[in-house]
Amino acid sequence: MTDAPAAPPAVRARGLTKRFGQRAAVDDLDLDVAEGTVYGLLGPNGAGKTTFMRMLFGLVGADAGTLEVFGRTWAHDGVATLAPVAGFIESPRFYPYLTGRANLRLLATLDRVDRRGDDADARIGGVLDTVDLLDRADEKVSGYSYGMRQRLGVAAALLREPRLLVLDEPANGLDPAGIRDMRALVTRLARSGLTVLLSSHDMDEVEQICDHVTIMSKGRVAFTGSLHRLRALAPAPTHLITTSDDLAALRVLSKAASRLDDVSVTTTHGALALRGPQAAIDRCVITLADAGVAVRTLVPGTSPLEAVFFSLTEPEDVVPTHSHQPEPGAAMSTRTSTAPKAAGAPAAAATSRSPR
Numbered sequence: 510m511t512d513a514p515a516a517p518p519a520v521r522a523r524g525l526t527k528r529f530g531q532r533a534a535v536d537d538l539d540l541d542v543a544e545g546t547v548y549g550l551l552g553p554n555g556a557g558k559t560t561f562m563r564m565l566f567g568l569v570g571a572d573a574g575t576l577e578v579f580g581r582t583w584a585h586d587g588v589a590t591l592a593p594v595a596g597f598i599e600s601p602r603f604y605p606y607l608t609g610r611a612n613l614r615l616l617a618t619l620d621r622v623d624r625r626g627d628d629a630d631a632r633i634g635g636v637l638d639t640v641d642l643l644d645r646a647d648e649k650v651s652g653y654s655y656g657m658r659q660r661l662g663v664a665a666a667l668l669r670e671p672r673l674l675v676l677d678e679p680a681n682g683l684d685p686a687g688i689r690d691m692r693a694l695v696t697r698l699a700r701s702g703l704t705v706l707l708s709s710h711d712m713d714e715v716e717q718i719c720d721h722v723t724i725m726s727k728g729r730v731a732f733t734g735s736l737h738r739l740r741a742l743a744p745a746p747t748h749l750i751t752t753s754d755d756l757a758a759l760r761v762l763s764k765a766a767s768r769l770d771d772v773s774v775t776t777t778h779g780a781l782a783l784r785g786p787q788a789a790i791d792r793c794v795i796t797l798a799d800a801g802v803a804v805r806t807l808v809p810g811t812s813p814l815e816a817v818f819f820s821l822t823e824p825e826d827v828v829p830t831h832s833h834q835p836e837p838g839a840a841m842s843t844r845t846s847t848a849p850k851a852a853g854a855p856a857a858a859a860t861s862r863s864p865r
């Protein structure tokens with residue numbers, strides 16, 4: 510799936526670099542987004558995701574390298590480069606005292622939707638329906654939840670009938686229901702054939718909705734390829750267990766080592782960390798039970814994909830399974846959140862041609 514398609518890709522970056530002072534926010538980036546894919550740009554805070562997207566929208570210029578959108582470049586084609594692209598950076602903005610529909614009407618006028626021979630009102634109704642806001646369209650945006658505003662942002666982008674939808678951390682800051690709705694929306698749009706480029710700091714999210722991913726770390730590409738290829742790099746999953754007698758459990762597992770040779774067992778204070786394929790973990794549990802040692806809790810540690818994400822973006826930090834100190838008998842989880850929320854991210858202009 511890494512073969513270059515015959516048609517120009519939706520996005521092609523080569524050696525793309527953007528510096529702020531001494532620091533390269535985007536550093537010699539190569540990236541190809543094939544048309545028709547849902548492409549995830551994944552990285553911790555400060556990795557350069559927003560800067561890349563701002564370059565895509567022509568909001569900041571590159572210091573070096575090239576960036577093509579469906580074969581067009583800013584240097585050669587100017588603003589026409591943006592014609593097939595819509596989306597938003599960080600959060601879309603709207604007039605809060607107007608309804609969702611009225612905001613879209615304004616944008617449709619600015620975008621001359623009617624000039625394309627479309628009936629603007631019908632089109633507005635259509636995009637509101639797509640993002641599941643039709644029943645709330647005639648309420649003021651000030652009464653919308655954050656998730657509804659994000660979806661209205663997607664509706665605004667869709668008004669332009671883009672071939673490429675660019676979304677910068679669309680699920681960031683949403684509550685679980687908002688995240689679910691946003692994921693469902695992106696998946697629906699992707700099925701309709703739209704190319705989607707979205708950024709995220711959440712491996713889970715990218716795994717659920719993207720087919721290709723570029724992992725960025727400190728402005729550079731740490732991985733690029735299909736989710737399938739990324740999974741192949743992932744270590745075996747880790748499980749943490751607590752038992753009725755951890756020392757006995759360790760002895761039993763060591764004695765059975767020849768039958769369990771695809772599992773590594775390490776101790777942490779109050780728990781055992783088992784790393785290996787699921788079937789081997791199952792054999793461990795059965796072996797312990799046969800030996801009279803009861804397994805009290807068994808919980809997955811850091812997911813394999815998260816582990817590979819950490820190892821690519823924080824190479825010096827070991828995935829924290831071994832140092833974890835669970836409370837005996839309590840359910841525990843070593844899942845660490847991938848990054849803090851984007852608190853210090855610089856504000857960028859809304860690019861869906863929204864007001865303000």
Ligand SMILES: Nc1ncnc2c1ncn2[C@@H]1O[C@H](COP(=O)(O)OP(=O)(O)O)[C@@H](O)[C@H]1O
Pocket residue numbers: 529532533534552553554555556557558559560561851854855
């Ligand atoms: N306008 C700016 N001025 C100075 N530094 C910036 C600016 N925009 C971004 N940066 C820096 O560039 C790096 C990448 O930031 P950003 O692209 O926002 O990352 P991400 O979106 O992945 O969190 C960070 O170190 C950030 O502080």
Ligand SMILES: [Mg+2]
Pocket residue numbers: 558559560677678851854
């Ligand atoms: Mg960002």
